[in-house]
Amino acid sequence: MALENYRNNQDNDVRLFDFLDDKLQSFADLDSLDTLLESVKAQQDLLKQQLHDARKDHDIAQEASNRHATSIKDKATTFQRDQDDLDRRLQAVTQSETSDDALQKFESSMGRLRKLDMASGYAEMLQEVDTLRLEGSEQLSKSDKAALTAYKKLSALSASLQPLSEAAEGAAPHLIVHVLRTTHTLRNQIEQAFAADFEKTLTKMGWPKQGISVPPGLQAEWNIHIEKLIDLQKPELVSADTANSSKTSKDEPAVLLPLEIMVQSLELRFNYHFSGDRPTNRLDKPEYFLNHVLELINTYCGFFQSNLQPQLLANFRGSDLALIPAYIDATSALITALIPMLQKKLLSVLPQVADQPQLLSNLMHEVMTFDATLQEEWNYTPLSPATVWRGLAHYVLEKQSYFVQWLAVERDFALARYESIISDRSTLELDFDSVSAESTKPTKAAVRVNDLLETITERYRSLSSFSQKIRFLTDIQLEIFNRFYLRINNSLQIFLTNTTAVGRAVNGVTKEEQAELSGVKGMNHLCRIFGSAEYLERAMRDWSDDVFFLELWEELQYRASSKIEIKGDLNMAEIAAKTNASINNSQETQELEGALFEIMAGSYRRLRVRTEEVICETLIYHLRDVLRPYTRISPWASLSASGSESSLTAELDPPLAFLDTHLAFLSRALARPALRRICRVVGHSLQITLWDNVLLRHNFSSAGASQFKSDFRGICSVFDRYLGNGFGQTAMLRLDNGLTLLDLPVRGELPVEVDPKNEVTQEKKWGLFEVERRVFMDNEAARDVLEEMGLEVLAESDARAVLGKRVELSS
Numbered sequence: 001m002a003l004e005n006y007r008n009n010q011d012n013d014v015r016l017f018d019f020l021d022d023k024l025q026s027f028a029d030l031d032s033l034d035t036l037l038e039s040v041k042a043q044q045d046l047l048k049q050q051l052h053d054a055r056k057d058h059d060i061a062q063e064a065s066n067r068h069a070t071s072i073k074d075k076a077t078t079f080q081r082d083q084d085d086l087d088r089r090l091q092a093v094t095q096s097e098t099s100d101d102a103l104q105k106f107e108s109s110m111g112r113l114r115k116l117d118m119a120s121g122y123a124e125m126l127q128e129v130d131t132l133r134l135e136g137s138e139q140l141s142k143s144d145k146a147a148l149t150a151y152k153k154l155s156a157l158s159a160s161l162q163p164l165s166e167a168a169e170g171a172a173p174h175l176i177v178h179v180l181r182t183t184h185t186l187r188n189q190i191e192q193a194f195a196a197d198f199e200k201t202l203t204k205m206g207w208p209k210q211g212i213s214v215p216p217g218l219q220a221e222w223n224i225h226i227e228k229l230i231d232l233q234k235p236e237l238v239s240a241d242t243a244n245s246s247k248t249s250k251d252e253p254a255v256l257l258p259l260e261i262m263v264q265s266l267e268l269r270f271n272y273h274f275s276g277d278r279p280t281n282r283l284d285k286p287e288y289f290l291n292h293v294l295e296l297i298n299t300y301c302g303f304f305q306s307n308l309q310p311q312l313l314a315n316f317r318g319s320d321l322a323l324i325p326a327y328i329d330a331t332s333a334l335i336t337a338l339i340p341m342l343q344k345k346l347l348s349v350l351p352q353v354a355d356q357p358q359l360l361s362n363l364m365h366e367v368m369t370f371d372a373t374l375q376e377e378w379n380y381t382p383l384s385p386a387t388v389w390r391g392l393a394h395y396v397l398e399k400q401s402y403f404v405q406w407l408a409v410e411r412d413f414a415l416a417r418y419e420s421i422i423s424d425r426s427t428l429e430l431d432f433d434s435v436s437a438e439s440t441k442p443t444k445a446a447v448r449v450n451d452l453l454e455t456i457t458e459r460y461r462s463l464s465s466f467s468q469k470i471r472f473l474t475d476i477q478l479e480i481f482n483r484f485y486l487r488i489n490n491s492l493q494i495f496l497t498n499t500t501a502v503g504r505a506v507n508g509v510t511k512e513e514q515a516e517l518s519g520v521k522g523m524n525h526l527c528r529i530f531g532s533a534e535y536l537e538r539a540m541r542d543w544s545d546d547v548f549f550l551e552l553w554e555e556l557q558y559r560a561s562s563k564i565e566i567k568g569d570l571n572m573a574e575i576a577a578k579t580n581a582s583i584n585n586s587q588e589t590q591e592l593e594g595a596l597f598e599i600m601a602g603s604y605r606r607l608r609v610r611t612e613e614v615i616c617e618t619l620i621y622h623l624r625d626v627l628r629p630y631t632r633i634s635p636w637a638s639l640s641a642s643g644s645e646s647s648l649t650a651e652l653d654p655p656l657a658f659l660d661t662h663l664a665f666l667s668r669a670l671a672r673p674a675l676r677r678i679c680r681v682v683g684h685s686l687q688i689t690l691w692d693n694v695l696l697r698h699n700f701s702s703a704g705a706s707q708f709k710s711d712f713r714g715i716c717s718v719f720d721r722y723l724g725n726g727f728g729q730t731a732m733l734r735l736d737n738g739l740t741l742l743d744l745p746v747r748g749e750l751p752v753e754v755d756p757k758n759e760v761t762q763e764k765k766w767g768l769f770e771v772e773r774r775v776f777m778d779n780e781a782a783r784d785v786l787e788e789m790g791l792e793v794l795a796e797s798d799a800r801a802v803l804g805k806r807v808e809l810s811s
Helices: 002-023 027-094 099-139 144-167 173-205 216-243 257-273 287-307 309-316 330-353 357-377 391-399 403-423 444-460 466-498 501-507 511-516 519-544 547-562 572-578 581-585 598-632 650-669 672-695 702-723 727-731 733-742 768-775 779-789 796-803
Strands: none
Touching: 099 144, 099 173, 144 173, 144 216, 173 216, 173 257, 216 257, 216 309, 257 287, 257 330, 287 309, 287 330, 287 357, 309 330, 330 357, 330 391, 357 391, 357 403, 391 403, 403 444, 403 466, 444 466, 444 519, 466 519, 466 547, 466 572, 466 598, 519 547, 519 598, 519 650, 547 572, 547 581, 572 581, 572 598, 581 598, 598 650, 598 672, 650 672, 650 702, 672 702, 672 727, 672 733, 702 727, 702 733, 727 733, 733 796, 768 779, 768 796, 779 796
16 A cells, blocks of 8 residues: 555656646746646646535435335335235135136136127127118118218228228128128118119100200209219219329229219110121121210210219319319210220120131221220320320220230231232332432332331320330331341342352352343342332331330330339340340430330341442442443553544443443432432542553543543533532542643643723633642642642642653653
8 A cells, every 4th residue: 555655646746747847947937836826726626626516416326326226125015015915816806726827717707808898899880780771771761861871871880890800910800791791782772772763863854865955844853863873972982082092094983873874774775786686786897886885975975064064063073083084074974984885895795806817906996996086086084184094995905815816916917918018029119109209219118018017006006005015016016127127138138149250150140130130220129228228217217206106215214224024025135135225234314325216227227328338339340340441542642632622532432321321220219318429439439440540550642631531521421410510520529630630731821911890810721841840849839839720639649640641741
């Protein structure tokens, strides 16, 4: 202990010394010694006060802890005493020797009491249900309002039991079934009574004769019956609307009771005309019964608008049901009441036409036409103005599962029609009448295939199911696009194979077959491929901008980014392989690029580009062949000025005839942009041939240069004839500039001075020797003179090579 005190004192001394060293570092700090002592004393007093407060708080906490411990001990003693007393009483009540036996007997007694209490509650509920049933039945003939009140109470009780049962893990199922059955029985009893009274009123009115109206004497009776029936059905409508708050297009609104009763008479007439062996009941004429329903709507819509619409507004206005057209609009309510009648008819017709493709296809076409009529002419949207009605087509294809069968039928019909188009040899010819004169001419087959595809689009355009639309697109439209692409692509491969020496030898091409692929006939063959590819590529581009296909593409983008699978056996990978490969790489925050027909349009585009290349290559090959005799003549250096300057070289006649014949055909078969592209490539190749094999291979006299330039103008005139003045020179501008330089006169002329008021100016005529001197001086001088002459295309080396071909300079 002494050692510890000694160490503490040493530590205190060290801290004291450190403190003094810090505060008294110079003699001047001694003047503030009093202030330092006062500060230390103040800190010491503060620490003493804090120590006193801490001891006081500790004493208070210790006292509270002691009181709490004493209280806990007292409560434990009391609890044990009460527990012992309870055990003694429980043993006395149950006459048991131990408390455990007494507890088991007590719990058994309490269980029996709970069952008794539950049975008593069941009995009270059964009694209440029976009382409401009897009250509703007895009041039915006395006071319809009282009967409705009893039914509503019973209906509310029945509705409240189901959630309680679910919360109790399915408790009392027999009780719930009994209450539901009793409620349903009472409801049917009231409905039958109300319907019988309403039918009497309808009989007095003469329903359903045409031009019917509610007589003034029956107006009050009519209103009362309508109100009673709606009042009976309204709780069910509210309950159904609450359960289906999403109001998706898959939901079907209920038929209003007054209309259900009134439509029974119309259904009897409908069944009379369209059942059995009646002449109006024909499987090949489904439009008979569909148009009959449209006539019913047109006949009676005015009556319901005048006599039922006010009642609907009075009963549903201000409630959530007012947002549902099938309940608030009399015409929509009438159509909704007639739909079940058509569904029953379709159920009887479908099994009969299922194995007859022509009849099934016709039935679906008429059903979709009927759906479109209701939507477009009657604005029928039964659930919500913003929700598209799926129609009877959805009922047949989706709910009755006829889509796969119908798709197979439509696919077979489409492919059969496609085969008949391409098997007709007349369709292989170019169609000069289907497009404007300025457009590329497609084949008749391409036009008819496009018409077929547009017809297919109209067949499934009105479908409401996205998966069904995609199936039509991939299984039929894109399949036909692909088949036609393979056909014309194979035609191009056959042309390429049979127009080569190796291909002709291997395939044994006859002279007749070779003649069909040469000359203008060969161009016709290539133009058919080119025109068909461009026509259908443009069609797919136009379709991608169509609202229908845009909506499909947007929906496909959404499903791809959200990882939503498509119903059926299709997956995104298959769709992407047929439409747009970027679908597989989509992310939720990334918008897909391209369009719905990206892959197929790309295939046609590549085929068009490749065919255009083959057209250019074919023209260039044959043009070089017919131009070969011209390139081999060599009179250019020996020609004199005595010859006629206007005549062309005789060896140039075959190339000019070849160009004129082929361009005449191409100008009719191709659009101007495509023809310009082809002629630009051909002109560039022709320029290279004439430059290398004529201009740079021979020497030229003044007359020879003029003759060569005249021949060049003759070639340009052929291009200009079909593509406009100046095209030939533009396409072969390098050669044109070279010939301008080659054809310079030996001596130039200065421009003649003219009157300043005269707007006509005279250009300088350059001389051969003057230009030669400046061109061969240096590159800068050569470039200056070429720019002054307007020959910017020529390089300095080209200019020197051309001038070196003049005999006047070479000598």
